[in-house]
Amino acid sequence: MDQPLMTIDLHPEIREEVKKLCAKFPGEYWRKLDQVRGYPTEFINALTEAGYLGALIPEEYGGAGLPLSATSAILETIHAEGCNAAACHAQMYIMGAILKHGSEEQKRKYLPGIATGQLRLQAFGVTEPTSGTDTTSLRTFARREGDHYVVNGQKVWTSRAEHSDLMLLLARTTPRGEEKKKTDGLSTFIVDMKAALGNGLTIRPIRTMMNHNSCEVFFDNMIVPAENLVGEEGKGFRYILDGMNAERLLIASESIGDAKWFTAKSVAYANERRVFGRPIGQNQGIQFPIAKAYAQMRAAELLVREGCRKFEAGEHCGEEANVAKMLAADAAWAAAEACIQTHGGFGFAEEYDIERKFRETRLYQVAPISTNLILSYVAEHVLGMPRSY
Numbered sequence: 086m087d088q089p090l091m092t093i094d095l096h097p098e099i100r101e102e103v104k105k106l107c108a109k110f111p112g113e114y115w116r117k118l119d120q121v122r123g124y125p126t127e128f129i130n131a132l133t134e135a136g137y138l139g140a141l142i143p144e145e146y147g148g149a150g151l152p153l154s155a156t157s158a159i160l161e162t163i164h165a166e167g168c169n170a171a172a173c174h175a176q177m178y179i180m181g182a183i184l185k186h187g188s189e190e191q192k193r194k195y196l197p198g199i200a201t202g203q204l205r206l207q208a209f210g211v212t213e214p215t216s217g218t219d220t221t222s223l224r225t226f227a228r229r230e231g232d233h234y235v236v237n238g239q240k241v242w243t244s245r246a247e248h249s250d251l252m253l254l255l256a257r258t259t260p261r262g263e264e265k266k267k268t269d270g271l272s273t274f275i276v277d278m279k280a281a282l283g284n285g286l287t288i289r290p291i292r293t294m295m296n297h298n299s300c301e302v303f304f305d306n307m308i309v310p311a312e313n314l315v316g317e318e319g320k321g322f323r324y325i326l327d328g329m330n331a332e333r334l335l336i337a338s339e340s341i342g343d344a345k346w347f348t349a350k351s352v353a354y355a356n357e358r359r360v361f362g363r364p365i366g367q368n369q370g371i372q373f374p375i376a377k378a379y380a381q382m383r384a385a386e387l388l389v390r391e392g393c394r395k396f397e398a399g400e401h402c403g404e405e406a407n408v409a410k411m412l413a414a415d416a417a418w419a420a421a422e423a424c425i426q427t428h429g430g431f432g433f434a435e436e437y438d439i440e441r442k443f444r445e446t447r448l449y450q451v452a453p454i455s456t457n458l459i460l461s462y463v464a465e466h467v468l469g470m471p472r473s474y
């Protein structure tokens with residue numbers, strides 16, 4: 086029989102190297118961090134030294150210049166090996182806004198440091214408490230005063246804010262109602278968080294059900310030099326949208342990895358655990374949920390690969406990226422459910438790592454975009470039904 090749980094067909098060397106790196110960070114490492122909601126500094130340093138965080142940055146700016154499918158393979162493998170890339174995945178794709186829309190000066194200033202990991206660009210300030218999913222109604226305002234902007238407002242769920250040097254911030258630069266189109270009037274800035282901390286920037290961690298280092302972030306007359314504006318003023322929402330397909334395909338890859346990890350655990354335990362004098366895996370009631378989640382994962386995996394292929398070919402991949410993200414998150418959740426059920430009581434014991442992964446994998450039905458909003462996208466933009474909001 087082939088190895089069904091690994092299905093290595095793209096970038097096998099990268100997968101093998103990432104697997105070796107992950108072996109140095111076993112469940113015990115993640116369990117300890119989970120208890121104190123700690124940041125996996127050693128793991129991130131190891132990924133940085135191996136050059137993985139600069140995977141998508143072109144070689145001319147010090148990165149590895151790898152395609153999206155290779156980055157997808159890195160993140161999928163990290164998750165399939167029981168590790169978690171949430172502490173750094175944003176470093177891989179947020180920089181896309183600078184790469185695609187930044188000035189040559191900004192690229193030379195920031196990308197080499199981001200590629201080596203000396204500069205952490207891991208904070209992405211989009212979501213606000215009042216606007217939620219409705220990004221174009223955000224209120225954080227950046228007012229131009231001579232050679233700088235003065236920023237006031239608040240963000241929520243800004244992950245890794247305490248562990249990042251830079252933040253990509255989306256703020257309003259034209260008062261609401263005065264913009265020509267709802268999607269205009271928002272601008273993207275690179276914020277030097279270390280310089281701003283205590284000078285108009287306040288960060289407050291939010292304790293969540295899993296270890297995700299998410300924060301509330303407050304701006305009180307925070308100064309951002311005008312040279313830190315990315316691209317044109319008022320076009321920031323488009324720049325953020327531009328990067329979303331890559332983000333969705335990469336998060337979907339993590340969910341595929343999670344689904345593989347859960348399924349491997351389920352199969353091993355179902356084969357080994359004997360109750361009523363036979364392996365529990367001999368019962369179809371145990372087999373079928375595991376097999377079904379596996380089938381869901383395989384379908385989602387194909388769509389992730391197709392999305393990456395289109396992205397790399399410069400084709401529009403909004404449908405694939407959105408649907409892959411939803412199906413992969415669903416497959417991971419189905420595999421998580423099957424895994425905890427297969428393990429009976431032991432699934433709830435911390436030392437098995439299942440309950441931790443179970444909590445971690447649940448997030449991707451909500452963030453970075455919730456299932457409902459993906460269904461709206463498919464209904465309206467793919468199938469041509471009327472807008473619901």
Ligand SMILES: Cc1cc2nc3c(=O)[nH]c(=O)nc-3n(C[C@H](O)[C@H](O)[C@H](O)COP(=O)(O)OP(=O)(O)OC[C@H]3O[C@@H](n4cnc5c(N)ncnc54)[C@H](O)[C@@H]3O)c2cc1C
Binds near residue numbers: 242244293448452458
């Ligand atoms: C752990 C964590 C980390 C995150 N990290 C970041 C980050 O780094 N940066 C960042 O900017 N954001 C981040 N987010 C925010 C995340 O992207 C949002 O939580 C998500 O987009 C949903 O927004 P919301 O929480 O405001 O929900 P809301 O917009 O309030 O929605 C609540 C529910 O209503 C549903 N809903 C809303 N409108 C509609 C509609 N028209 N039709 C049908 N259903 C609808 C939604 O699907 C959702 O289920 C993070 C969130 C979490 C939990």
